[in-house]
Amino acid sequence: MADIPILQIGDCLLVSIQVDMHDRLALALQDDLTERIVADHARGVMIDISALEIVDSFIGRMLNNIAAMSRVLDAVTVVVGMRPAVAITLVELGLGLTGVRTALNVDKGLALIRRIIDSPERDDADRVR
């Protein structure tokens, strides 16, 4: 079983989830990603889920976990490429993914990360947190 590849773009990491997730794969991804954030001094993480037709509570929780872990390591997480049907299902399930930032596609996600990293309030916000 192949691991999910993590690509580096500047100081951002891009994870594109193309296969069905399950517990072991999710744990492996969390391991790999935290390692890579530290090793590459990444400031942002983008998780592309445009290939996923079904996002259940399990994947929802995994995305929340990854976002929380990245935050601890001072990286911004943005989930990109969610399909309309997936968004509606998640909302109906009551999973608003409130801990995660979102963007329409990789391009906009990258811009969003850049904007957050460059914003002058970020240092203050970090201090409060």
Added chain:
Amino acid sequence: MSGHRSIILSLITRHHQRLLTAWLANLRRDARISDPRRAAETDELARRFLEEFRRGEAIAQFEDIHAAEWQPMRELLEDLSRDRAVQGHSAGETAIFVLSLKDPLFALLREDLGADADRLANKTLIADRLIDRLSVFTVECYARAREEVISRQQQELLELSTPVVQLWDGILALPLIGTLDSARTQIVMESLLQRIVASGAEIAIIDITGVPTVDTLVAQHLIKTISAARLMGADCILSGIRPQIAQTIVHLGLELNVVSKATMADALALALRRSGKAITDRKQPAAPEA
């Protein structure tokens, strides 16, 4: 028991013209038809109704009007009630059409069987039951036709009232009009999300000027729409909150967790500011100094 039907049927056949005249007179009086076109329509329907009786040699019983031999009569009444429902007649008017046949029919029976009180009572009861059944059937058809009209209008309203408008590059507006129920929320959400994908918009303004009341359910539907848009990477701004609704929201303790503005204009100004654009007055070129 073949006597009763032959008497009623043969009476109708023999005194067809008299019955029709008396019935129409009754109809005019009870339904207060003033429009000549509608009066002509009613005449035609009454004529066809009696015609069915005259042709009804196959009719073997008056007890069950859902039997096969009553098929043509049922079709006639279905047509009648559907027309009336679409034209906006009341249910009472539709029932009166059939019920007002009673008087002339009973008069005929009395004339024919006047001497025999027992038979007269018997036949009158049978005819009475038959006409009641026919009128109940008519009203049922009428109600069904009305329900069809209502559900079609609901569907049309649903399709009409959920536009997604592009206000600016990257800014969508969703003017909501009417109450938000689950079915509408679903459609609103789907069309909004599809437009977000198609236009790549990052800001959506949800305007609730046309929403008459905001209760907990409507608020929940709004929150769902807003969260779904957020999951697609678009921020929502709520606008068009009337003072009364602002009070309701606070009294109900609703937490919408969204930036809200009083008017669409304010919301657009904020949206433009967020996307780094500005609208300025066009300055008149300064007059050359003397």
